[in-house]
Amino acid sequence: MMTTMNGFWDKVISMEFGIALLGALVGGGFTILGSWLQTRSSNRAAELVQAKANAQRAFEALTQLKVHLEIQIFRGMGTKETRAAWNREREMLVTTANSTIMLLPDEHKDTRLHVQGLLQQIKTWYGLPPWPEYKLETGLLLTEALKVMSLFVRGSDAPARRNMAEIIQREIERDKRERAQREMESLEAEEEAQGLDQEDSERLNELYRFLGVGQSRPQLSTDDATGPS
Incomplete structure (x- = not known):
């Protein structure tokens, strides 16, 4: 009888030990898993913070370039010196922005490639197209890149x-028409005040044709031309 009881208690103790051991193993496993998940979550959060910091530095570099672009008042093709000065500034700031954007991890690959594609379209200026058109095109590309990074x-x-080539072409045409409209109105005011010489009269006709204005003006002879007072 005593032997039977001892065997029974041995089994109970062994069972309790096994359960305790299993519980310890399971609990330890959950602890390790929880620790791993927490570490992974912390690492991902740190990576996101770093990615946003890189994007912020790129944003600041391109903002500086956008401001520099807006204050330039070059005319036509500019000069060799003004083109060289602009291109140095453009190259430095685009390279700075691109270098930090390249550090975005593959998790944010779409944003990285989107911005890099926009930066690749910002061309070196050799005098053509004329500065107003180049400035408009470059400004649109910078604005789009800044929007992408700010959202990120x-x-x-x-x-x-977006198809930036189509957007740029549409905006260039709109800008040309607006500038032509202003020039036409200026020449019309000058004509009303003091008349136009032959060159300005021909220019006004060109503007009418470009804008589709239904007016036809007779060509002035040299004798009839009136110069500005």
Whole structure:
């Protein structure tokens, strides 16, 4: 009887030990898993903070370039010196922005490639197209890149990619028409005040044709031409 009881208690103790051991193993496993998940989450959070910091530095470099672009008042093709000065500044700031954007991890590959694609379209200026057109094109590309990066830093959804070639062409045409409209109105005011010489009269006709204005002006002879007072 005593032997039977001892065997029974041995089994109970062994069972309790096994359960305790299993519980310890399971608990330890959950602890390790929880620790791993927490570490992974912390690492991902740190990576996101670093990625946003890189995007912020790129944003600041391109903002500086955008400001520099806006204050330039070059005319036509500029000069060799002004073109060289602009291109140095452009190269330095685009390279700075691109270098930091390249550090974005593959998790943010779409944002990285989107911005890099926009930066690649910012051309060196050799005098053509004339500065107003080049300035407009470059400004549109910078604005788009800044928008993409600002949304990323804020944690917003990435914007859909747009066909910048079409947008640039449309905006260039709109800008040409607006400048032509202003020039036409200026020449018309001058004509009303003091008349136009032959060159300005021909220019006004060109503007009418470009803008599709339904007016036809007779060509002035040299004798009839009136110079500005």
